[in-house]
Amino acid sequence: MQTLHVDLKERSYPIAIGSKIDCATLIKQSLPKVHELMVVSNETIAPLYFEALKENLESAGFKVSLCALKDGEQYKTVESYMQVMTSLLEHGFSRDGALIALGGGVVGDITGFAASTYQRGISFVQIPTTLLAMVDSSVGGKTAINHALGKNMIGTFYQPKCVIADLESLKTLPTREVSAGLAEVIKYGIIYDHEFFNYLYERKESLLNADVETLSYIVKRCCEIKAEVVAQDEKEHGLRAILNLGHTFGHAIEAYLGFGTYLHGEAVAVGMNIACIYAHAQGKLTDLQLVCIQELLKACNLPIDSPKGMSAQDYLSRMHHDKKVREGKIVYVIPTKLGRCETLKLSDEEMSLFLSSKICKS
Ligand SMILES: NC(=O)c1ccc[n+]([C@@H]2O[C@H](COP(=O)([O-])OP(=O)(O)OC[C@H]3O[C@@H](n4cnc5c(N)ncnc54)[C@H](O)[C@@H]3O)[C@@H](O)[C@H]2O)c1
DSSP states (O other): OEEEEEOOGGGOEEEEEESSOOHHHHHHHHOTTOOEEEEEEETTTHHHHHHHHHHHHHHTTOEEEEEEEOOSGGGOSHHHHHHHHHHHHHTTOOTTOEEEEEESHHHHHHHHHHHHHGGGOOEEEEEEOSHHIIIIITSSOEEEEEETTEEEEEEEEOOOSEEEEEGGGGGGSOHHHHHHHHHHHHHHHHHHOHHHHHHHHHTGGGGGGOOHHHHHHHHHHHHHHHHHHHHHOTTOSSGGGGGGTTHHHHHHHHHHHOTTSSOHHHHHHHHHHHHHHHHHHTTSSOHHHHHHHHHHHHHTTOOOSOOTTOOHHHHHHHHTTSSOEETTEEEEEEEEETTEEEEEEEOHHHHHHHIIIIIOOO
């Protein structure tokens, strides 16, 4: 097992990465005064992993209950959040209890939001079970639920007390979900670490079936990068925005196609390709670098082309509803070279011209 640290002064916490991790011991270390835990999971993950976790926690003296939500992004709602609240109240949870998020990003985001608001805040732990959640959503303290008018529009910044990424759980993860997670993995190479990009590129044919050693290195490197970025800018006043590479275009694509058509990571893959084509057109990425990025995404079974029929106006109208709009202008994350990027406020005229000429297909 390897342990990293997210350095946020009194809100610092460890990230444990390994196989068959003894969660009870780590949770006891992080939450020495807690005796009662509620595991929040969903109807797919709980049957796979809850019993073993419960046994492990109970053997260490914890009282453990389960709140199983419905599975899917469409249930990342105020109703699921209220289900957690009701469950906590019915079990008579006081501020001494803690929540455990056992699942992917959806479960993690809802649980974090519930933890941050129940009785003005109780502790919580992230046990991510998807690759995406291990490398991205479980670290950094963004919590959220969706509103009918926008994704992740209701939420808080609230850090977990520890993150436990047990790679064993990836064995039951559907391949398409592994691909979606790899999109976020590739993102870290493009925005922060050229060498890590090369590491991924050299293994591109085997990433979908990566062995535990490779996965362990990948999760560790991504968490290191996320921890470094979050430690410098916890609440996204600046640097942290680079983690959104491909997300602004990606959210527009998800909304255009209808949420659920593409997985989040798939839409982000197309979005990253668009941002990289823009960077290439500005002379920031070489021909070879752009081709390598596209080859890597494709090797991970990720889409890279803009949806057929989606026009520049379709992008712009949806991107204006995103959280990344400042003074009426959309803020884009664009590579400045492989391994670095910047945020750019671009006019709609400029973006429209670029999208119409280089991206949109009729
Ligand atoms: N908070 C953040 O910083 C942050 C960052 C990125 C994404 N997110 C959010 O994360 C969510 C996406 O997360 P996700 O990709 O993990 O999706 P998800 O939570 O919907 O999980 C994907 C699917 O895999 C299933 N699953 C999870 N683990 C499994 C396992 N081990 N075996 C078998 N099936 C398993 C789930 O039940 C679900 O059906 C989005 O809501 C997104 O907004 C948040």
